[in-house]
Amino acid sequence: MVDQRLLPAELLVISVRSHEEVATCIRQMAVRGAPAIGAAAAFGLALAGQLSKANNTKDLWHDIQSAAAILREARPTAANLGWALDRLLNATYSTLDEGPQAMRKCLVTEAQRLADEDVEINQRIGQHGAALINDGDTLIHHCNTGALATVDYGTALGIIRTAHEQGKRVHVLVDETRPRLQGARLTSWELDQYGIGYEIITDNAAGYFLNRREVNAVFVGADRVAANGDLANKIGTYMLALAADDNHVPFYCAVPTSTIDLSLPSGEDIPIEDRDPAEVLDLQRNRQPIAPESSMARNPAFDVTPNRLITAFISEIGILRPPFHTSLAHAVKEAQKT
Numbered sequence: 001m002v003d004q005r006l007l008p009a010e011l012l013v014i015s016v017r018s019h020e021e022v023a024t025c026i027r028q029m030a031v032r033g034a035p036a037i038g039a040a041a042a043f044g045l046a047l048a049g050q051l052s053k054a055n056n057t058k059d060l061w062h063d064i065q066s067a068a069a070i071l072r073e074a075r076p077t078a079a080n081l082g083w084a085l086d087r088l089l090n091a092t093y094s095t096l097d098e099g100p101q102a103m104r105k106c107l108v109t110e111a112q113r114l115a116d117e118d119v120e121i122n123q124r125i126g127q128h129g130a131a132l133i134n135d136g137d138t139l140i141h142h143c144n145t146g147a148l149a150t151v152d153y154g155t156a157l158g159i160i161r162t163a164h165e166q167g168k169r170v171h172v173l174v175d176e177t178r179p180r181l182q183g184a185r186l187t188s189w190e191l192d193q194y195g196i197g198y199e200i201i202t203d204n205a206a207g208y209f210l211n212r213r214e215v216n217a218v219f220v221g222a223d224r225v226a227a228n229g230d231l232a233n234k235i236g237t238y239m240l241a242l243a244a245d246d247n248h249v250p251f252y253c254a255v256p257t258s259t260i261d262l263s264l265p266s267g268e269d270i271p272i273e274d275r276d277p278a279e280v281l282d283l284q285r286n287r288q289p290i291a292p293e294s295s296m297a298r299n300p301a302f303d304v305t306p307n308r309l310i311t312a313f314i315s316e317i318g319i320l321r322p323p324f325h326t327s328l329a330h331a332v333k334e335a336q337k338t
Helices: 021-026 034-051 056-074 079-093 100-130 154-163 182-194 205-210 237-246 324-337
Strands: 138-141 170-177 197-201 217-220 222-226 230-236 252-256 302-305 312-315 318-320
Touching: 021 034, 021 056, 034 079, 034 100, 056 079, 056 100, 079 100, 100 154, 100 252, 100 312, 100 318, 138 154, 138 205, 154 217, 154 252, 170 205, 182 197, 197 205, 205 237, 205 318, 217 237, 217 302, 222 302, 230 237, 237 252, 237 302, 312 324, 318 324
Parallel strands: 138 170, 138 217, 170 197, 217 252, 252 312
Antiparallel strands: 222 230, 230 302, 312 318
C-alpha cells in the first residue's frame, strides 16, 4: 500500500506481512479513507488465514476471528472497516464444512472481490455526481476522498475527477484539513496528477469564499452515515456544512452504500475517534511545536454533520435526496440486490 504519511514529499509503497501490521497501518494512518481501510482490513484478514498454522477448521476459525477482532479495533469510526470484516467472516463461515484450504481460498477470493467492486462502485458514484457539476464551477473539497482514500478512483474527489474527464472546467478550493493536512498534502497531490486546477485554503477561510459567492458547491465524503442521514466525516465538516447552508450553497456527500450504517438511528450513535493531542500541538511531528510545551489539546478525528445541512448523498445507486431515512434505506436495499 502507499504510505500516505509521507506524501507529497515521497511516494513509497510499503509491504505489510501480518494482520497486526495491517492494523498498525490503519491506526497510524499509513492507509486512511473509509473504503481503503475496509479493503486493507479485508486483505489483512485474508493474510491472517494464510499465515495461520491451524490444520483443522475449528482452530483456523478461531484464528480468523481473533485477527478480525484486532483489525476491528484499529479505527472505530469508519463503517467500512466492520462491514468488510463481517463480509469476509460471513463468506468464510459458509465454507466451514469444506475444510481449512477452502476457508483460506474463500478469504482471499472475497477480499479481492471486495477490492474490485470498490473501483467499479466509485466510478458509478463519479458518473452520478458529475451531473451535479457545471462547466466552470468552483468547488470546495474537504479532507481527501480520491484514489488514495479508496481502492482506486475515489468518491467525492472521484466525482470532480469524472467531471474533469468529461471536459468540464472545474476549479477546486482545497481545505488544508487540520491537523493532519490531508487536503494540503494528499488532495492537492492527486489534483496535480489529474491536471485539475486548485488552490489550497485554510479550513477557516471556507466561509469567506462561500459568503463572497465564489463557490458553486461543496463536496465531501464520510466515514459513516447513520440511518437518518447524519454523517461523520473529518473534523471541520460540520462547520463547512453550516457555512454552506447559511450561504445557500449545495452541500453534497459522496459515499458507497457500504458506508451507510442503518443500525445506527442518528449521528449521536456514531463512535468518534480521539487521536493523539500531539497532532494538534506540532506540525506533522516535525519537531516544530506551535504551542507552549505545557499546552494540552483535544483532537477528535471526526465531527457529525446533521442531515438538515445536507443537500444530497451521491452513491453508486444514484443521487439520494431527503427524506434520507427512506432514500438511504432504499439505496442499501438496491445495492444488496447486485
